[in-house]
Amino acid sequence: MHALWFIALRNLSQRKFRAFLTAIGVLLGVSVVLAIEVTNQTTIDSLRSVFDRAAGQASLLVIPSSQKDENLKQGLLPTVQSVKGVAVAAPSLRVNTLPADEAGDWQIALNLNGVAVGSFFLLYGIDPALDPQVRVYVLAEGRMPQAGRYEIVLPRKYAEEKKLRLGNGLILLTPQGTARFKITGLLANEGVALINDGVVGFAPLKVVQESFHLEGQLDEIAIRTSETISSKPALLEELKRSLQQRIGKNGDVVYPDSRGVVVSQMLATYQLGLSFFSIIAIFVGSFLVYNTFSMTVSERIREIGMLRAIGMSRKQVLSTVLIEAFVVAFFGSLAGIPLGILLARGLIRMTDAVITPSEEVFSLSVPIILEALAVGIGVALLSALQPAIRASRISPLEALRVRAKSDTKPAKAIWITGFCLIAFGYFVIYGMSWPEHWMFPVGSIAVLTIFLGATLTVTLAIQYLELISRRLAAKAYGSEGRLGSANVRRTVGRTTLTVASLMVSLTMIISINSVATSFKKDMGDWIDSALGGDLYVRSAVTMRQSFGNQLRSVPGVAVVTPTRVLEVRVAPESLPKDTLQNEFYLYAIDPDTFRQIADLQFTDAQADPEASWARLKRGNAVFISNVTAERYRLKTGDRITILTPRGKHSFTIAGVVLDFTGQRGVMYTSYQDLQTYFGESGADRFTLKVAPGYSVDQVAAEIESRYQKRRHISLQSTREFKQSVLNLVESAFRLFDVLGLIGILIGALGVVNTLTMNVIERQREIGALRSIGMTRLQVMRMILAEALAHGTMGGIYGLLFGFLIAQVMVLAMNLMIGYNLSYKFNWQPFLIGLVIAFLVAQMAAIGPAQRAARVNIIEAIKHE
Amino acid sequence: MSVETLKNEVLRTEHLTKIYRMGEVDVVALRDVNFAVRRGEFVAIMGASGSGKSTLLHLLGGLDTPTEGEVYLNGQALSKLSDDQITLLRRQKIGFIFQFYNLLPTLNAVENVALPLMIDGQHPSQYQAKVTELLHLVRLEGRETHRPDQLSGGQQQRVAIARAFVNQPEIVLADEPTGNLDSRSGKAILELLKKVCKEFRTTVVMVTHDPKAASYADRVVFLKDGQILNEIVGQNGRVPFEQIMDFMAALEA
Ligand SMILES: Nc1ncnc2c1ncn2[C@@H]1O[C@H](COP(=O)(O)OP(=O)(O)OP(=O)(O)O)[C@@H](O)[C@H]1O
């Protein structure tokens, strides 16, 4: 045993550079896996923590009944408090408003994958004495507000942004106009200060109810129980049941987690994307590790043969190789952890632009580290095992006779298997339908199968693609270019892995870019048609409908159409079981004026727009969004029961329309139904169309000068709005770009690794070439040409599979999120991909090329 | 030295010394070697293992730089040239033949022979005929498209010889070209070398252990401990084998 370690360690110390390269391969693989896992977990945890902190130490919540659309009654509070086991029952009310000074430039809160463009100020009405017992208030300065007074506490960060100090007044918009709250305390950046991205304030319940006309109403009663109950799930469940019994239909008793679950659902898209990437990361990381190990072992076949000849047993040969692999992999993996953490920090910063920014959360856990280590060491050992077994099987004599092979032809079985795998993956995706919860795992495995299959076919493709790259190389680097390109044929396995890792990263970049372009295009089209108009007039508080007539009379305004947005709940019986979210946005529109400005796109295959609109106008009908239809399996002609203030009412679904506003269900109804069934009127937004001959700016200026002071309205042109939405989409996809870049880094490392190994292996040849008159520069060009060949092949494969995977991704988004995207070919991502392939390959080759140019001729040619 | 001999001189060394520094110890591989080769001459260098034969050959071909002294090729001092200039010189004026052939495994016989021209940026149409002719000369017709791993050692060495002569060099440097071959193939190679050398009027400097091989030369130079010990000049293009054996026996004694 001792001798084996000795040989293994001696081997490593004699080949420091090679060991180093191998370790680098492991290091990168491990760090990428770790970084993605940590980012993924952090995203989920930071969301959860925000909600946990908001819910604080409450063990149970009483929330409005899902059977009725109305708030909790304050009268319920004594009943709740009287239940045995309830230690504290803290009531609260939430309203959305805005500081008066922001009314002008406020933007609509459009929700996209859980991200808001511009946001409300969330005002909590609380009991200042009870609330700190259920939620975490950390006062940095000042004190809590006093019950009954117009006082407020704010997050310090928010106050700093608004340049507000202790004792200043904060003026908030209310239905009557404004209300002034004196700032008595500033909150440190934790606990409740993180709610609503920190755009939040806490004032006494009574004054909030008063100023918003919500006397006697509550949104939530947070319940803290005695320690004994809260720590025993069975007891807590019993308390929950008896509480529910006591309050009956006046409210629902739930565990505080449920809101977090809802939000986690909203982030499903992101998580899916990230999990997919962590699988890809393991895949590509394994590639890198396998690549380096199979190289180190197979080039030592001769040496192993010699060891066998002097009496080493097969098992001993195997052990030596594995010991070596283990040592390198262990240190490589260990070193990969800090890099992974660093990478994760960067990634999380990128996601912060998209997801709730909450510092402090960094989900680095022992299991994640162990997983990454296991991937590094495990894959290394596995990768070393295969060539080691191959080596130990060769008879000593044969091994000693092994000569530099000129060319290796791939086994037929390999590439045939490759084509089969591609076909199989394709069939799994397109030829079969899977239940919803199987889609993601099955889909990812199918995509990986396709990648694996593609990798195996590279062995064959090299024969043909090399002819293309040789022409390119000859153009770029002359005759030494031709030599360099031809060299990739010699080590088919190595070339294959290099091409494959380039392919995977390019595929990711190209497909994500393609999907993003398609998404932006569809989204842009939708905005153009569905939102229409030239100008939005909005207010944080509901405007009277008659204001529309006043707007209509402004010179240059051709058409005005009102929109009212309500949050409604759908009766659980209308939705599939286990649906957690039953809150929908209900948009009330006026079909006649709306259609003069905008148009809804019906997504049903047999949709008849005119019939659908006629049905909506007849009343007692809604349109639902395609996302809603997909998620809840509803279609035109079905009925949906909504909890209205006047009780449950069943509406006919008159059509399914395209919508991109997010994960939350969206419905449209007519103003007539709004009046009849919800007893509501008014408008949250007016959409204006400007008459020919007038400019949008001109009309906007006129409206501002007439009404802005009085009505706290905000104006925004459709163009601006569209841009802000598209920017949002852009930043949402940026995260994936970063992951694509990591992929490229790995691809580049693959090229560096392969070329370096090739250069080391071909020292002798390079020496011979130099001796017969090849200049250093020509040697460099030869190596660069070899990388050019890698780039060409990786590029061609990347383009091909990028095209394929882009369509799979579009399909996945449609199936899993319910979008209705269509893949549109756009040459840009492909061009970018190709440029990246060549650039990366060439830049990665510079180091190895210099190394080759420095080869000492005499050393190289001296001995066999 | 007359002007006539100077003109005929292709290669000449002056006080050539090579010292390898290994930590504290200096290994003197060559010590003050003064040596000249005439145009068209076939010179064999002999000596025991470690006597500095390869070192001398490397210095002559500009593969390595001397510690002291100078190598003149056609009157041109090699130490005055840059690495690229020496490389170009090797490409155009010098041919190398190694014990282990050093062919490119990816290329077939024709391509291996054409390699120096390819590197030089010449178009295949320019050299195709010349290469085919050379392969005929080394009697490899029918093996043109074979790769090194499909050729025997002797055949590979013949490819290497063809490669060394392809750019009609002034001088061919061979380091134990028969060292790895059986005596029959070795003989064939030597005869070939001699034939090609005379045909192109090329100067050949060959390092060898083998007195039989050395007997093909016009002149045999003996090295010992990095110094030239003696030389035997032959007649009619042969150095008598017995004379070489006698000298070696004297050396042993
Ligand atoms: N790179 C080097 N570093 C140190 N010493 C060296 C080096 N190369 C050669 N030597 C030494 O220089 C001396 C001459 O070596 P050289 O290779 O020229 O011998 P040779 O005559 O060609 O021997 P052989 O017949 O075995 O090939 C030897 O003593 C050798 O050990």
Ligand SMILES: [Mg+2]
């Ligand atoms: Mg030697």
